[in-house]
Each structure stands twice: as C-alpha cells, then as structure tokens.
Amino acid sequence: MFTSAANVEELVSNFRLDGTTFRYSSFVPRLYNLVKSLGFKPGKILPSRAFCSDENQGYPIIVLTKHFGTFPFNHGRGGAVVATDRHAPYAEHGEGLVIIQASHVGFQPGNNSFGTYNRLHANDNHNSACCGKLSAITNWYLRQYRYAQSDILLERCKGELCLRIDNGLLRSGRKEGLFLRLKCLVKPDAEGKFVPVHTHSTAKSFFASETLKEQLSELAEKLQDGEHVTIGKHLRPEMFYFRRNLDETIEGPNHQEYNLVYPMPWIVTSPWPLLTAAQINTQVEFDRTLRTVAHAPSFRNKCVFYISGLNIDISPEPGDPFPTTKFVPWAALIRDRKGGKRVIDQPELVALLREQSTENPDQIDLDEAIKDMAEAESVAIET
Numbered sequence: 478m479f480t481s482a483a484n485v486e487e488l489v490s491n492f493r494l495d496g497t498t499f500r501y502s503s504f505v506p507r508l509y510n511l512v513k514s515l516g517f518k519p520g521k522i523l524p525s526r527a528f529c530s531d532e533n534q535g536y537p538i539i540v541l542t543k544h545f546g547t548f549p550f551n552h553g554r555g556g557a558v559v560a561t562d563r564h565a566p567y568a569e570h571g572e573g574l575v576i577i578q579a580s581h582v583g584f585q586p587g588n589n590s591f592g593t594y595n596r597l598h599a600n601d602n603h604n605s606a607c608c609g610k611l612s613a614i615t616n617w618y619l620r621q622y623r624y625a626q627s628d629i630l631l632e633r634c635k636g637e638l639c640l641r642i643d644n645g646l647l648r649s650g651r652k653e654g655l656f657l658r659l660k661c662l663v664k665p666d667a668e669g670k671f672v673p674v675h676t677h678s679t680a681k682s683f684f685a686s687e688t689l690k691e692q693l694s695e696l697a698e699k700l701q702d703g704e705h706v707t708i709g710k711h712l713r714p715e716m717f718y719f720r721r722n723l724d725e726t727i728e729g730p731n732h733q734e735y736n737l738v739y740p741m742p743w744i745v746t747s748p749w750p751l752l753t754a755a756q757i758n759t760q761v762e763f764d765r766t767l768r769t770v771a772h773a774p775s776f777r778n779k780c781v782f783y784i785s786g787l788n789i790d791i792s793p794e795p796g797d798p799f800p801t802t803k804f805v806p807w808a809a810l811i812r813d814r815k816g817g818k819r820v821i822d823q824p825e826l827v828a829l830l831r832e833q834s835t836e837n838p839d840q841i842d843l844d845e846a847i848k849d850m851a852e853a854e855s856v857a858i859e860t
Contacts, residue, residue, distance in 0.1 A: 478764050482715045485740045492756045497805050497827050498789065501537050504804040505544045506840070507833040512575055512782050515811065519839045520546070523571025527553030527560070527578040527762075529608055533594060533790045534581060536799035541577070544840045552576055556610040556733040559762055561769040568775040576770070576781070578762055579804065580755035581788035583607030591749035594800070595792040607790055611754045614734045615744060618719055621655040622745040626712050629662075631685075631696065632705035634674050638685040638697040641705060647681065653721050661716045662686055714742035736761040759785050759807050767810045771818050781812040784826070806830060 479485050499507070512522060524541050526549045528534040541549045550567050554560050557580040568574065583594030585604070594607035606612030628643035646657055663671045664684040673681035690697060693711060700706070719741050723731040737744060740757050747753035763785035770776065770783045787805040809821040821829065 478761055479739045485714075485743050488760055489740070489743055489753060489756065491823070492760065492787075492805075492807060493823060494805055497823065498803045499806075499830065501540045501802045501804055503835050504806075504830065505537075505540045506835045506837040507830045508575070508577075508784070509544045509837055509839070510833040511829060512573065512780075514833070515780070515782065516813075517573035517575070517780050517782070521572035522575060523547060523550060523567075523573070524575045524577065525550035525552040525567055527557055527576065528788065529553070529557050529581055529610065530555060531581070531608070532598070533583075533607070533800050533802070534788065536802050537579075537788060537804070539799075539843070542841075543843055544837050545575070546839065546841045549577075553578070554728060554732075556608070557581065557758065557762065558728060558732050559766040559769075560728065561766060561773075562728070564769065564773045565775040568773070568779055572779065574776065574779055574781045576783040578759070578766065578783070578785045579788040580611070580758040580762075581608050581790055582611075582749075582752045582755040583790050583792055585792050591789075592751035593792070594790050595794075597793055597795060597797070602795065604792070606751065608751065608755060610733065611751050611758070614737065615741070615750050615754055617721075618655075618741045619745050619750065621719065622712070622717075622742075625655050625657075625717065626709050627707050628680075629708040629712060630680075630705040631693065631700065631708055631711075632682065633697070633700045633702050634682055634684070638690050638693065638700070639674060639682045640685055640689075640708070641675075641677065641680050641682045643680050651720070655717050655719055657717050658715065659683075660686070662689055712746075714746045717742055733758060755787055756807075759787055763808050767808075767820065770810055771812060776812060777816070778814050779812075780814055782809065783812075784809040 513519065522545055524545045526538060526541065538549060550570060552560055552563055552567060557578060559578050582591050584591055585593060592606060593604040595602060595604050625646060628646055630641040632639050632641055640662055659671050664686050666672045671683060673683055675682040719738055721738055723735050723738065725735055736758055737754055744750050744753045744757065767783060770781055785807045787807065789803045789805065791801040791803065793800045806826045807823055809826050811819045
C-alpha cells in the first residue's frame with residue numbers, strides 16, 4: 478500500500494477529522510437509512526463489526542443492535558484487524574450485509590489530547606493507553622526514536638554544521654532497530670561515500686547535507702565551536718526507517734504491527750502517535766479487506782456494504798455508564814447482488830451520511846425486547 482514517503486504523508490493528511498465526526502447515536506441510524514436507500518431490506522440486514530475487544534467498544538455495539546434490530550456478527554481480531562476467513566459464515570447468516578471496521582483511540586476532552594482513556598472500573602480510575610494494543614506495538618519504536626533523537630548531536634566542525642552520530646546507529650548489520658537514511662542527513666564526498674570528518678570513541682562526525690543545513694540554518698548560526706545539541710525534533714520521518722523481525726502471515730500474530738512498520742516514522746513523530754497509528758491501521762485494513770469483500774464467492778447474490786473508520790472514545794467522567802464514542806468515516810465499498818462494486822472515499826461518504834435522517838422507524842426498544850424475552854413462555858429443553 479505504501480510506496481514512498483510522499484505516499485504516506487498524503488494518505489495520513491487525507492484522513493480528515495474536522496467536520497467528519499459523528500456521534501454513534503447519529504452515525505448508526507444514518508448508516509441504516511443509507512443502506513436502506515441502496516436497496517437493503519429491513520429485517521434482512523445483518524451488521525458485522527471488526528472492533529477491538531475493549532469494553533469501551535461496547536456502546537457502539539449496543540447502538541448497532543438497537544438500529545439494525547440484531548446483535549452484530551463478530552468480524553474482528555485483536556487490534557481491529559478484519560478476520561476475512563469469517564466472510565463465508567457471515568454471509569450464511571444474513572441477506573443484506575453491513576460490515577463496520579474501526580480502529581480506536583482515546584480522547585481526553587479536558588486537555589484535548591489523544592491516546593488515553595479513563596478506566597472507571599479500576600480502583601483508582603486511572604488513565605491508560607487506548608488502544609492498548611496499538612500502544613504496545615508503538616512503544617518499542619518510540620523508544621528507538623527517542624534514543625536516536627538523543628544519540629545524534631548537532632555541532633560545528635571546520636566552520637560547518639556537522640552531525641555526531643553514535644556508532645550504534647551506524648551499524649548496518651543489525652537485524653532490528655532504527656536505521657538512518659544517511660543521504661538525507663550527511664554530505665557525501667566526491668565519490669558519493671559518507672566519510673566522517675572526525676572519529677570519536679563511540680561516535681563519528683559528518684558534514685551535514687545541504688538540505689539539512691538549509692532546514693537548520695538558524696540553529697547552525699547559533700552553534701559555537703565545541704558546542705553541541707541533540708537533533709531532537711529535527712529528526713524527521715523521511716530521515717530514518719525501521720527494521721523489525723515480524724511474522725508476515727496475513728492475519729497472523731504480527732499482522733497489525735506489519736501494517737504499521739513502514740509508516741512508523743510518521744507515527745512516532747506525530748503529535749499524537751496513537752491517533753496516527755489508529756488512522757493508518759484503518760486505512761491499511763480497508764485497502765486490504767475491500768479486495769476480499771469484492772471477490773469473495775460467499776458474497777455472490779448478496780448486498781454488501783463495507784465501511785471503515787475511526788472510533789474516538791471520549792474519556793468518561795465518574796457516573797457515566799458509557800463513553801460518548803464518535804465515528805470518523807474513512808471509506809466504504811458497495812457490492813451489489815450482480816457483483817457490481819463502487820468505492821466511496823471520505824468526502825463523498827461523509828456527504829452521503831449527512832444526507833440521511835437520524836430518525837429510524839425500524840429501531841427496536843431494547844428494554845422492551847429484553848422484557849418480552851424474560852416474560853416469554855419458557856421452552857423446555859430435554860435430552
């Protein structure tokens with residue numbers, strides 16, 4: 478999916494949050510009315526969800542149940558990875574099929590920050606990472622990035638801006654870790670080789686590339702001979718990449734991390750790494766899964782609507798039974814009974830949803846439904 482740095486930057490920037498978010502209480506009836514307008518028959522629509530397994534994903538499932546009149550099929554693995562091997566059993570269970578895939582991220586309204594969520598059911602009501610699986614994946618890469626930020630020093634050598642790079646970052650034989658794209662950082666010699674100006678006990682100094690000198694011209698003017706500062710925030714995503722020994726099996730144990738390893742430089746340099754990671758995971762999963770939906774024999778003669786997006790879990794206050802979860806649509810695929818297919822990108826998808834009513838005459842009263850089941854005549858089960 479990712480072919481270049483520009484490709485990653487464009488994809489990330491295209492995922493808009495401003496003016497695209499829906500409360501779940503508004504999104505789901507709009508989604509229901511949208512698929513009805515496409516010919517899906519009330520009473521014959523079976524939703525399916527590919528969410529994380531966290532408790533804060535329960536409210537969206539309840540709202541889906543209310544508006545579609547049935548509990549959604551489970552189409553997801555940990556980390557909101559779509560279990561494509563469940564297409565066939567899912568297709569057996571419904572006539573009109575609506576698949577919703579969403580990675581998720583926490584949001585703290587008090588300080589407008591992404592990435593954590595208030596765990597009300599813990600003894601101390603502490604805040605923790607949300608999504609926890611994305612956090613566990615990105616933490617290793619964040620550590621590698623922070624080491625590199627402090628292990629590359631900017632200094633002045635022979636009157637020019639130089640980089641003193643720790644030898645550990647220059648060892649190309651490593652199997653894992655952060656690797657520098659030296660051509661973005663270091664000025665090559667006449668033969669195109671990166672030759673150090675000075676060799677230190679644990680590092681080497683190189684003349685900075687012309688591009689880097691232009692980017693850091695103000696900082697370079699302030700540096701005195703013998704003075705050095707860490708590169709810090711100036712270590713930009715196009716200047717490095719990661720290697721990681723991963724199981725590349727599709728939907729295997731490292732599937733989500735494999736989705737993220739190429740764009741990880743943009744994730745670790747983001748103001749909100751877990752937000753960016755969740756956005757990218759949603760984008761990669763949509764790109765991958767739509768092809769399996771488009772070509773699955775089990776969906777022949779079925780109406781299928783597959784939509785991907787981002788669940789934003791608004792951190793609750795004590796006393797709140799559920800988070801005020803919001804949904805940000807990314808893209809959708811429509812497959813009709815004859816096999817015709819159409820992809821809908823975010824701007825058009827948001828517009829289509831906004832055209833729909835939030836009123837749903839087909840929704841069920843969950844309290845009444847539960848009461849009716851509790852009061853129904855008991856069925857004897859005998860062996």
